[in-house]
Every structure is written in C-alpha cells, then in structure tokens.
Amino acid sequence: MTAVVNPVEPLLRTERIPHIWCPGCGIGTTVNCFARAISESPDIDLDKLIVVSGIGCTGRVAGYLRLDSFHTTHGRPIPFATGLKLANPELRVVVYSGDGDLIAIGGNHFIHAARRNIDLTVICVNNFNYAMTGGQVGPTTPTTAIGTTAPYGVYERPFNLPYLAASCGAVYVARWTAYHVRQLAKSMKEALHKKGFTFIEIISPCPTLYERRNRLGDGLARMRFYKDNSVIDHDADLRSLDIGFEGKITCGRFVNIERPSLIEAMDTRLSDKLGPKYQPIGNGT
Amino acid sequence: MSDTETDRKVRPNRPKGVVVIDRDRCKGCGFCVEFCPTGVLALSEQINGKGYHPPEAVAPDKCTGCGLCGMYCPDFAIFGYRPGKQASEVD
Amino acid sequence: MKADPRGVLTGAHYIDGNHACCEGAIAAGCRFVAGYPITPSTEIVERIAVRFPLVGGVFIQMEDEIASSIAIAGAAWAGKKAMTVSSGPGISLMMEHVGFAVMTETPCVFVNVQRGGPSTGLPTLPGQADMMQARWGSHGDYEIIALCPSSPQECFNLTIDAFNLAEQYRVPVFMMMDECVGHMTEKVVIPPADQIEVEPRHFTDLPPEQYLPYKAGDDSVPDMVKAGDGYRIHITGLTHDERGYPVISADCQDRLVRRLVGKINRNVDSITRVDQDQVEQADVVVVSYGITARVALRPIEMARRKGIKVGHLRLVTVWPFPQQIIRELAGRVKAFVVPELNLGQVVLEVERCAAGQCPTLLVDHAGGTVHDPDRIYQAIVEAAK
Numbered sequence: 001m002t003a004v005v006n007p008v009e010p011l012l013r014t015e016r017i018p019h020i021w022c023p024g025c026g027i028g029t030t031v032n033c034f035a036r037a038i039s040e041s042p043d044i045d046l047d048k049l050i051v052v053s054g055i056g057c058t059g060r061v062a063g064y065l066r067l068d069s070f071h072t073t074h075g076r077p078i079p080f081a082t083g084l085k086l087a088n089p090e091l092r093v094v095v096y097s098g099d100g101d102l103i104a105i106g107g108n109h110f111i112h113a114a115r116r117n118i119d120l121t122v123i124c125v126n127n128f129n130y131a132m133t134g135g136q137v138g139p140t141t142p143t144t145a146i147g148t149t150a151p152y153g154v155y156e157r158p159f160n161l162p163y164l165a166a167s168c169g170a171v172y173v174a175r176w177t178a179y180h181v182r183q184l185a186k187s188m189k190e191a192l193h194k195k196g197f198t199f200i201e202i203i204s205p206c207p208t209l210y211e212r213r214n215r216l217g218d219g220l221a222r223m224r225f226y227k228d229n230s231v232i233d234h235d236a237d238l239r240s241l242d243i244g245f246e247g248k249i250t251c252g253r254f255v256n257i258e259r260p261s262l263i264e265a266m267d268t269r270l271s272d273k274l275g276p277k278y279q280p281i282g283n284g285t
Numbered sequence: 286m287s288d289t290e291t292d293r294k295v296r297p298n299r300p301k302g303v304v305v306i307d308r309d310r311c312k313g314c315g316f317c318v319e320f321c322p323t324g325v326l327a328l329s330e331q332i333n334g335k336g337y338h339p340p341e342a343v344a345p346d347k348c349t350g351c352g353l354c355g356m357y358c359p360d361f362a363i364f365g366y367r368p369g370k371q372a373s374e375v376d
Numbered sequence: 377m378k379a380d381p382r383g384v385l386t387g388a389h390y391i392d393g394n395h396a397c398c399e400g401a402i403a404a405g406c407r408f409v410a411g412y413p414i415t416p417s418t419e420i421v422e423r424i425a426v427r428f429p430l431v432g433g434v435f436i437q438m439e440d441e442i443a444s445s446i447a448i449a450g451a452a453w454a455g456k457k458a459m460t461v462s463s464g465p466g467i468s469l470m471m472e473h474v475g476f477a478v479m480t481e482t483p484c485v486f487v488n489v490q491r492g493g494p495s496t497g498l499p500t501l502p503g504q505a506d507m508m509q510a511r512w513g514s515h516g517d518y519e520i521i522a523l524c525p526s527s528p529q530e531c532f533n534l535t536i537d538a539f540n541l542a543e544q545y546r547v548p549v550f551m552m553m554d555e556c557v558g559h560m561t562e563k564v565v566i567p568p569a570d571q572i573e574v575e576p577r578h579f580t581d582l583p584p585e586q587y588l589p590y591k592a593g594d595d596s597v598p599d600m601v602k603a604g605d606g607y608r609i610h611i612t613g614l615t616h617d618e619r620g621y622p623v624i625s626a627d628c629q630d631r632l633v634r635r636l637v638g639k640i641n642r643n644v645d646s647i648t649r650v651d652q653d654q655v656e657q658a659d660v661v662v663v664s665y666g667i668t669a670r671v672a673l674r675p676i677e678m679a680r681r682k683g684i685k686v687g688h689l690r691l692v693t694v695w696p697f698p699q700q701i702i703r704e705l706a707g708r709v710k711a712f713v714v715p716e717l718n719l720g721q722v723v724l725e726v727e728r729c730a731a732g733q734c735p736t737l738l739v740d741h742a743g744g745t746v747h748d749p750d751r752i753y754q755a756i757v758e759a760a761k
Contacts, residue, residue, distance in 0.1 A: 004303075004305070004366055006305070006307075006355060006361055006363075006364040007352070007355065007364060008355070008361050008364075009361070012361065013610070013621075016621060017310065017361065018310060018360065019360075021359060021360075022312075023312035023313060023314045023337070023360075024312075024314040024315075024316075024359070025359055026359060027359065028358065028359030028360055028361065029316070029356070029357055029358070029359045031361075032355060032356045032357070032358065032359075032361070033356065036356065047604060047605065047606040047608075048604045050603050050604065052450075062610065062612075063610055063612065063621065063622065066608050067608060068603040068604065068607065068608055068609055069609075069610045069611070070450075070453065070603075070610075070611050070612075071610070071611065071612035071613065071614065071622075072446060072449075072476070072613065073446060073472055073473065073476050073613060076442065076443070076446045076473075078443075079410075079438060079439075079442075079443035079444075079446045079447045079450070080446045080447065080449060080450040081450060082410075082436070082438075082443075082447050082450065083408065083410060083446070083447035083448060083449065083450025083451035083452075083453075083454070083458070084450040084451065084453060084454045084603060085450075085454075086408065086434045086436060086447075086451065087407075087408050087434065087450065087451035087452075087454035087455065087456040087458070088454040088455060088456075088602075088603070088604055090604065091454065091603060091604050108439050108440060108443070109439065109443055112438075112439040112443075179320075181353070181356040181357055182356070185356070218314075218315075219314050219315075219316070219359075220314060220315040220316060220319055223316060223319065223320075223357075224319070266434075270429045274429055274430065277429075277430055278429050278430070279382075279429065279430060279431060279432035279433075280432065281407060281408070281432055281433060281434045281456075282407075282432050
C-alpha cells in the first residue's frame with residue numbers, strides 16, 4: 001500500500017524544503033503547475049528534462065527541482081540553455097526565471113533566442129520588480145508604481161512581454177496569472193510539447209516588496225485582484241496587452257504558430273549545402 | 286470570496302475526497318482557503334512552529350479531492366486526492 | 377586516448393596561427409564553439425564555421441560575447457568539449473563567465489588573440505597587455521591556467537594542451553595568443569591522429585545514488601557527469617557543498633574555494649611548461665612569452681656573440697606562474713630581462729618571485745608592433761654589467 005503523496009513531491013528536492021520564498025509569493029504556485037504539466041506528460045523523459053534558471057527569486061526554482069538543473073549567472077539562462085540544447089538536441093530544456101533576469105539584463109538573449117526559434121520553453125514569472133535584491137523596479141514595473149530605485153514612482157513605460165516575444169518570432173506565447181492554475185498547467189504542457197521558442201509569462205504576487213510598497217495588500221489580496229481584473233482573450237491584439245498600474249490583465253494563449261526550430265533550420269540548410277558530408281552533432285562525447 | 290457552493294446540489298454519489306495538510310510547511314497565505322471550490326478549509330486558530338496559522342478542514346465531507354488547494358499552495362503544504370485513485374490522477 | 381581521426385587534417389600546412397588554433401581545437405575533440413566576431417580573432421570562428429559541420433561539431437555565432445561565454449558552459453554540461461574565441465574588449469565582457477566556469481568546475485577553453493588596448497585600442501595590431509587580466513580578470517579568489525603560443529605550430533599544439541588541461545583539472549583554460557602570432561603564416565605540421573594525445577572527459581562510474589557532483593578524490597578534481605544521464609544534478613555559481621546545493625557560510629566557502637585554488641596550486645609542477653635555453657650557466661636570463669619570445673631570439677644571439685652568457689626562459693604557460701624556477705634563478709643570475717608587449721605585467725611576477733635577490737629590467741612596449749630587437753639587446757647588455 002503506497003503512501004499518498006503530494007503530486008509535486010517527487011519533483012522536489014525535499015531536503016531543501018522549506019524554500020526561501022515569502023508567504024503569499026506566487027512562485028511556488030507556478031511550480032505546482034509545472035509539476036502538473038509534467039505529470040500529465042508521460043512521454044516526457046524526466047532524465048532529459050533540464051531546467052535552467054538565472055538569478056532572482058524565480059531563479060531559485062532550479063535549485064528546488066529534482067531534475068538536472070542549472071542556476072547560472074544573472075540574465076544568462078537562455079544562452080546557457082542554447083549551448084545545452086545545441087550540444088545535445090535530445091535534451092528538453094526549460095528556462096525558468098524572472099522578469100528582471102530574462103528581460104532586463106537578459107533582454108538581448110531573449111530576443112535573439114526568439115528570433116532563432118531555438119527549441120526552448122521559457123517560463124517568465126513576472127512580479128514587476130527585482131525581488132531578491134529588495135524590490136527595485138524593472139522593465140516590467142507598471143508606470144507610476146514605486147520601487148526602491150524609483151521612490152517617486154516609475155515614469156518609464158514597461159515592456160509588453162507577449163508582444164515583445166511574438167514580435168521577435170516566438171512560436172508560442174501565453175500569459176496567465178498565478179490565479180489561473182489550471183490554464184497555466186495546460187499552457188506549460190502545451191509549451192513543453194511544442195518545438196521552437198515557447199514563452200509563458202506568469203503574473204505573480206510579490207507581497208513583501210512590490211505589493212507592500214505600493215500598498216496593494218498581501219498575496220491573497222493580489223490573487224483576488226487577478227481573478228477580478230483579468231480577462232481571457234486568446235485573440236487579443238498583442239499591442240493591447242500592456243499592464244497599467246492596477247490595470248486590467250489580459251490573459252490567454254496569444255500565439256501558437258509553426259516555423260522551423262533553429263536546429264531544424266540548421267540541419268536543413270547544412271544538408272542542402274553539404275549533402276552526405278554534413279555531420280550533425282552526435283549525442284555522445 | 287471563493288466560488289460559493291450555493292448552486293451545488295448535494296448529490297448522494299458526489300465524489301469524496303481527502304485533504305492532507307503539512308502544517309509545518311504552511312506559511313498561512315490563505316490561497317487554499319480562498320480557492321477551495323467547496324469551502325472545506327479555514328485558517329486554524331492554532332499556529333505552527335513558525336507562527337503561521339495553517340488551514341484545517343472545517344468541512345471535510347465537502348472535499349471532492351479536486352486538488353485545487355494543492356495547485357495553489359506556494360509552499361507545497363497541502364494537497365487533496367480521491368481515495369481509490371492515485372494522488373497524481375486527482376481530477 | 378588518441379584524437380578522433382575524423383577531425384584531424386594530418387599533413388603539412390601553410391596557415392596562420394588563427395587557422396592552426398581552429399585545427400588544434402578540432403583535433404582535441406572540441407565540437408562546440410560559440411563566438412562573436414572581433415578582430416583579430418575572427419578567422420578562428422570563420423574556419424570553425426566551415427569545418428564543424430563536416431566533423432560533427434556545432435558552431436553558433438551568438439548575439440554577444442557574454443552569451444558566447446556561457447553557451448560554452450551549457451555545451452560542456454551537455455558533454456561536449458567547448459571553446460570560445462575573442463580579443464581584449466570581448467574577453468572583458470566574458471570575465472563573469474570565466475568565474476562561473478571556475479566555480480562550477482566546467483571544462484572549457486577561452487582563446488584571447490590579444491590586440492592593443494585598453495578599450496577599443498588597436499584592433500588590428502598586437503599587444504600582450506591582457507596577461508594580468510587572464511589571471512585576475514574575474515572577481516573572487518581563483519587560479520587560472522594560461523598558455524602562450526609563440527608560433528602558428530604552437531597555436532595548434534597548445535590548443536590541444538589547453539583542452540587536455542581543461543579536462544584534467546575541470547577548469548577554464550586561456551589560450552593567450554596575440555595578433556602577430558594569430559595572423560602569421562608559417563608551416564604547421566599536423567601529425568596523424570594516433571600521435572595526438574587527447575584527454576577524455578572524466579565521467580564518473582558511480583551510479584546516481586552515490587554520485588556527488590563536487591566530491592573530489594585525492595587529486596581535488598571531482599568526476600563529471602553530463603545533463604540528461606539521469607544524475608539529476610544541481611549546478612550553481614553560488615558557494616555550494618558537495619551535493620552542489622548552495623550553502624551560504626564561511627565554512628563552506630573556505631572548503632570550496634581552497635579546493636578550487638588547490639586544484640592548480642598543488643599541481644603547478646605538472647601544469648607549468650617552460651623552454652629553457654642555456655639558462656644553467658647564464659648571467660642574464662631573458663624571460664619572455666608569446667610573439668616576444670621570437671623577437672628576443674636575435675638580441676639574445678647577438679649578446680651571446682659578444683660574450684654575454686644569456687639564457688632564455690620562454691614561458692609556455694604564464695599561469696600558473698613558474699615561481700620556483702624564478703626564485704631559484706634569482707639567486708644566481710645578475711639580472712632578469714623581461715621584454716613584453718605591455719607596460720609591465722608579467723615582469724611584476726618575475727620581480728615578486730625574485731624577491732630582491734637580483735634586479736629585473738623591463739623592456740616595455742605599449743603595443744601596436746613587436747619590439748625593436750635592439751632595445752632588448754641594450755637591456756641585456758645593461759643587465760650583464
């Protein structure tokens with residue numbers, strides 16, 4: 001008679017739990033969705049599922065998952081993942097990191113990976129700030145919101161991540177909030193099974209910093225806010241997906257297209273040009 | 286407020302579920318209480334070793350084992366299942 | 377183990393140092409290169425782009441040097457021998473990832489075809505002013521291995537050595553070329569594959585339940601694994617324990633960093649390579665490396681004809697620095713002469729190790745061309761007094 005365990009448990013390095021995330025933080029919620037997506041995918045060989053994170057609160061996800069996981073440098077999980085994938089195309093590589101890591105310092109790598117359509121799933125937890133370092137603003141912080149490096153309120157315009165990803169060529173683009181656990185798990189499953197650069201943005205609470213400084217309540221208040229102020233519109237115009245301070249959040253699966261992945265394109269071109277002389281990289285050493 | 290059960294009729298063959306709570310992991314965020322569709326949970330008066338109020342099943346017979354509590358919990362401190370099915374097959 | 381013959385262009389070639397470096401990498405078993413164009417290194421990746429699809433390698437031109445320097449770490453963890461190539465400004469960008477490779481013990485090779493600096497400097501002209509950067513460029517305490525070829529032939533040979541050292545010690549290794557050696561065309565003989573010794577990656581033979589990514593044996597070097605083999609490793613740049621899990625404590629830091637540094641420090645004798653010519657009886661020893669070692673040959677010869685007993689100590693590895701040899705020589709020579717294409721970098725090490733036992737004459741040069749041999753000659757004459 002086997003003991004019944006939490007479905008997420010086999011995927012966790014339980015010896016490292018409790019994790020470092022705050023009460024009401026949504027990152028752990030996204031990890032449950034990831035676990036659900038995997039548990040519903042018996043075709044995914046967990047030995048070949050690699051998670052790569054950058055630096056930040058979300059970057060710590062790699063350390064809590066019992067998969068081959070890499071906690072790399074700030075902003076650079078995507079090029080690290082690119083090296084992994086190109087060197088062994090049999091690996092299924094997931095980049096799991098935060099808004100500052102992926103879009104600010106990592107922005108250049110993000111747009112090129114999308115452009116190239118390297119076969120990666122990029123999960124971006126967007127809590128509108130640099131949480132790990134104490135709540136500085138970032139390129140997704142809504143205008144007028146406060147952070148430690150914008151004490152009088154942000155006067156920049158933030159990125160619209162789904163639009164950015166789509167414009168660079170991502171073949172799968174979705175946005176959910178931490179409230180939309182079912183839809184998020186489903187999106188993760190779709191993205192994991194789709195070839196090419198797949199991107200999921202997850203709006204998530206940071207009750208200790210972003211929400212507290214901007215007097216938006218605790219994690220639960222934010223989850224209620226997401227529930228009451230989000231709309232699901234898969235056909236939304238990508239240009240309309242900006243998130244204003246306390247504004248409406250449009251969620252959905254906005255892009256789901258097909259185009260050759262980087263490795264497919266490389267193999268096609270090099271085979272065309274070199275014929276039988278072309279040697280794709282082997283999977284041994 | 287969580288989805289209410291006002292439009293749920295009590296059916297004799299409604300699935301029965303069990304909720305399992307790891308009180309020590311809980312950080313009292315309240316997500317599970319909020320998003321349980323049948324109102325099984327409430328934050329306990331008691332506190333755990335870290336000073337948080339973990340949930341308790343105040344209406345356990347209403348649990349259907351849907352597993353939403355476990356999906357929401359950021360601390361991996363709670364999950365639901367339907368006995369007779371594997372936990373991973375919940376819902 | 378012997379080189380894979382599929383990658384080895386056995387024969388005599390008339391190629392420049394950059395091209396020879398590319399062939400050395402392929403002969404060594406390198407099958408992943410990520411790079412970014414920068415003069416005077418670009419020919420290396422251009423040749424790699426042509427050759428790799430024919431030998432089962434993957435080349436990708438990344439969006440910048442920062443991406444290149446971490447993509448090679450990803451490829452290394454997927455089991456491949458990996459290299460990146462750059463020059464001063466790009467190497468500066470890569471420094472964080474040199475440290476990441478040190479900390480995570482990722483074998484890989486960084487090639488710096490040095491040019492005039494600082495900043496954009498002299499893109500098309502030689503310099504040797506990145507020598508200290510190779511040693512200290514990243515933050516934190518660490519040791520580094522750096523090899524300095526003096527000819528296109530050595531660009532081939534030493535690139536193989538660089539990969540072998542990277543595997544042996546699980547470290548990033550620098551190939552410190554310069555524009556002159558990189559763009560100089562000479563005869564390069566590539567031997568048959570079965571005459572080329574190649575160090576394979578030291579994969580563990582422990583099963584996953586017993587394997588710890590950062591538990592080392594007596595040689596301080598843990599065995600490696602690759603992603604996808606079921607070991608479920610966690611690798612982080614944070615200070616970590618033997619499991620690879622972050623441990624933020626002074627105790628763990630002490631254990632880890634001392635072991636990392638010890639990997640090289642304790643093996644200086646096997647890593648260090650120098651060429652010694654008439655050093656035993658010398659009154660003056662010229663300490664040189666890279667292209668400057670070639671330039672120094674004529675002044676040394678002229679000085680010898682004038683009766684000065686000049687020895688030539690050519691550093692093939694500049695890092696780790698051969699302290700013992702310098703210390704020992706300092707006790708019996710009149711002086712060292714150190715010509716270098718910078719305003720004094722490796723000379724600082726020579727002075728440090730000489731510890732005042734004898735003077736050290738620097739023949740400096742801000743870069744842009746090689747030394748006027750006469751300046752080196754004059755320094756030797758001065759040193760012999």
